[in-house]
Amino acid sequence: MHLKNLLIFLFLISALSSCISTKQLTLLSEEESVANDSTHVYQTQKTPYKAQIGDVLSITVKTTDQNLAQLFNPVSNSEANIGNSTSGSYFNGFSVDLHGNIRIPTLGEINVLGFTLDEIRVKIESLLLRDYFKTEASFFVTVKLSGFKFTVTGEVGSPGTKSLLQDQLNIIEALANAGEVSFTGNKRDVKIIRQYPEGQKIHSIDLTKATAFQSPYFMLKPNDIIYVRPLKQKSLGTGTTAVQSLSTILTVLTLLTTTILLTTR
Structure with missing residues (x-):
């Protein structure tokens, strides 16, 4: 009975830790009070681009x-x-x-x-x-x-350096051109590496909230590097869907149960 309870406990802990919530997957979610207000407007921060070495x-x-x-x-x-x-x-x-x-x-x-x-x-x-x-x-x-050049790497469908014939580009458009963020990509902490006269700086933006529109990093600058970090669930190796995660967990628990039963006989 003790072994059964232990296995159930381990299963629940594993299942909870491997789940990817809807909030982690959804882009630009609004707070309930704002979502009910159809007149709410988000102002994006647009600043003129200044020429850099290599342009x-x-x-x-x-x-x-x-x-x-x-x-x-x-x-x-x-x-x-x-x-x-x-x-x-x-x-x-x-x-x-x-x-x-x-x-x-x-x-x-x-x-x-x-x-x-x-x-x-x-x-x-x-x-x-x-x-x-x-x-x-x-x-x-x-x-x-001559082109809006940027690089996308990490958890996206098509990483690499892109160049678009347009003057302005936001991060949603950039990710769309890179095959979108994968299921295991961390949309809450997307990194933007930006070039400045004094060197490179790393910034973060949370794309799961609509307030991202107001971030100074929502609008990209030429030569920006976008890095989408993996969710911790990927490092656990529990799969990209609920079915795959449960299947992996059940397989591990089955092996664990078999091992315990064989060693206690």
Whole structure:
């Protein structure tokens, strides 16, 4: 009788420790008081991106003077669009070197480190007005990132480095492009490794709560690394579903019972 009670106790403890709750699996859950309020709005924190070393910028100068246009845009649009758009932008874009500079035909080196894309555009326009154009109406400058590059690793369906042709990206979109968080991924403590001028910093965000929208890390920055940690249930090796977990536990307890019975005879 004592052995039976012990086995039941072990079974219950194992079952409880191996269960993955719905709260651990659900994204962006709201508190009950908020969920009943259809007018509640979550404000995301968006800040302009500042150029960093290693970035590749796509810069285009548009003007009615085709000779000047060819001078500032030596690679034509048709050439730039050959093959993959992201790789085309990488080879034809302007790389930010170790000194924070880019080199533009006829304009030379321009320091862009720590400047927003709008600030870089204004810099280029000022140089063009000084040396080549009489009025701002004579030309139009666009400055964009050649691609939004980020890396996702850990408990996701398709880990790796991704690059999307868009200016802004949130963490939900990034994870969706990486095959979603796996069943054993810890959505409550997703790590974001972000690059700063002084080095790398690690941040955390809880994606199981709707308040994640208000986190300064909900909106990603180019070159961010997202790491989804495994739940402790994975280290226990109890399976990814309730059936698998119970099957594993029953197998272990059966072996344990058999061993005890054989050794006590």
